[in-house]
Amino acid sequence: MSQDYEQLEQLLLHKDFEQLSPQEQIWVQKRLSKAAYRHQRHLLLQSQQWLQTTAPKSSSQLAALQAKLQQQHQKSFVDYIQTPIALYQAALVAALVGVIIWWCRPIAIQTITEPPQVIYKTQIDTIVQEKIVVKEKIIYKTKTISLPVKVDTVYLDFADQPSYYQDKTTTAPTKSTGKSLKETRQLMDFVMETN
């Protein structure tokens, strides 16, 4: 009977006697009467409900327990030294200590003894005298006069007309009606202000 307890318990917790299949009813009735099944089911459900009813709220004991834990684990200096640490932590600490030692190292005074040197001292033996030289510079005044020039070109109206067949070279007539430079002597004299 005790060995079948789990199976019986499942039926008691989950099924009324009427909900049992015929096979289950036969199985149950070999162990319990119908009335006993009903009574035990009621009792089990009530017990479960009663037991799972939360007890009145208790005050928190956590603070006292934390204090006890701290008291229990108050570390001495030796405990701190013996605390195991990870390899990378040890490496980091070693590197840090190395940097600090390097930073705080004493400054070494290095004395360098050099051989005696011959020093040549320069003395002033040359006197440079400055002389102001006055130089005359002639600046010529020039005057540019613009004069109208006689037009010596002939306007050919056909030159402006578009040519369809052949470009023609247009030249000025060989017979010039202007004056030569000789003939303009007076003009030149006037320009150069020779008179």
Added chain:
Amino acid sequence: MFFRKKYHQLSDEKLMEQLAKGHSKALDELYKRYYERLYNYFFRMLGQEVTKAEDFAQDLFLKVIEKPHLFDTKRRFSTWLYTIASNMCKNEYRRQNISFFSLDDYEQLSTDLPPIPLQLDQQIFQKHLAQAVDQLKPAHKICFILRYQQELSIQEISEIVECPAGTVKSRLHHALKILSKQLAVFNPRYSKNKEAL
């Protein structure tokens, strides 16, 4: 050192390892997980006394703090905790020299008691149920409460009480029979079915 541990993600056993090193956060987490369950367990086991249940729950946690090395990390933490709790209850029963009813005692109960209908006030029934559970033998009571209050499996209970699963089943069956006999008066067919019970 550089990474914050997520204590709520750790298993009970890992938390216990941390607690042994003195990490208070591990205690916080274990307290959060187990204090109320243990308080309720003690409350039902020790006659529904709030102060006593609180004291026992606190004592249990103090034992865990003071002697973490006694925990075998190969075992389940909850099983270990309930084993200590059950032993504390047994010691308390022994100290108080409480007498318990056995099944034979109920055979001698008077049959002249008037039947009480099931539909009677639920509070009266639960009061009698509480008394009946209180008077169960410690071994039966521990199994009964662990099973129906803490909802532990037969296997877990057998590990806690350190006896075979068959014995646990037998104790549960026995407890149910005693309770049904003691509370038979609440069965409307009490007179008719007394023999069947």
